[in-house]
Amino acid sequence: xxxxxxxxxxxxxxxxxxxxxxxxxxxxWNAIMDRHAGDPRAQIRALxxxxxxxxxxxxxxxxxxxxxxxxxxxxxNPGREVAAENKRELRARLRGLAAAAGAKDAARLGDQxxxxxxxxxxxxxxMGPDGPMQHLADTAEALLDAAVE
Numbered sequence: 001x002x003x004x005x006x007x008x009x010x011x012x013x014x015x016x017x018x019x020x021x022x023x024x025x026x027x028x029w030n031a032i033m034d035r036h037a038g039d040p041r042a043q044i045r046a047l048x049x050x051x052x053x054x055x056x057x058x059x060x061x062x063x064x065x066x067x068x069x070x071x072x073x074x075x076x077n078p079g080r081e082v083a084a085e086n087k088r089e090l091r092a093r094l095r096g097l098a099a100a101a102g103a104k105d106a107a108r109l110g111d112q113x114x115x116x117x118x119x120x121x122x123x124x125x126x127m128g129p130d131g132p133m134q135h136l137a138d139t140a141e142a143l144l145d146a147a148v149e
Contacts, residue, residue, distance in 0.1 A: 014068065014079035021064045022086050029093065040101035044113075044144055047097075048137035051117055055124025056133040063121040090114060103147040112143050 007013040032050055036042035054060065061067075065083035072080040094117075095110030103109040120133055127133070 011078045014072070015082055018064065018068055018079055018082040018086075022082065025086065026089075040097055041141075041144065044097060044101060044140055045137050048116070048140040051120050052133040052136040055120045056127075056129045056131060057124075058128060060124045060128075062125045063118075066118070066121055090117070098144075098147065101144055101148065103144070105147065109143060109147040113140060116140055116143070 007016060028050070029047075032046050033043050036046055065086040068079045068083040069087075072083075074080065075084075091110065091114050094113040095107050098109035098113065099106035101109075116136065116139060120136055123131055124133060
């Protein structure tokens with residue numbers, strides 16, 4: 001009952017939680033980018049190393065935005081919309097990172113990076129520390145190498 005004193009509905013509670021997670025997600029992202037400012041290749045490597053580490057952790061329970069989108073399939077659901085906003089922003093930032101790294105087709109490479117991250121988010125829950133995430137950064141670099149040649 002005390003939750004509903006602060007949040008008039010379940011949707012409001014979910015939106016507040018996801019907005020907080022979204023802010024933390026972009027703080028995490030910005031910290032990685034800032035550590036390697038001016039070096040898109042190093043930013044990409046560090047990003048995928050960090051995703052691999054996060055998704056291989058034994059306590060990892062998946063991406064909160066993907067989980068919310070699964071839990072609330074109605075496109076008009078407020079929580080789903082926050083999740084979709086996060087994914088659209090991730091896609092845009094990955095495309096920008098691909099462009100900064102000199103990809104011939106930055107939109108394509110950005111989408112490939114997006115799929116790699118989403119795959120890590122999904123498989124991390126099942127595969128854990130011994131899963132394929134140990135190769136995530138190498139895979140991203142291979143895609144980058146193929147896209148800038």
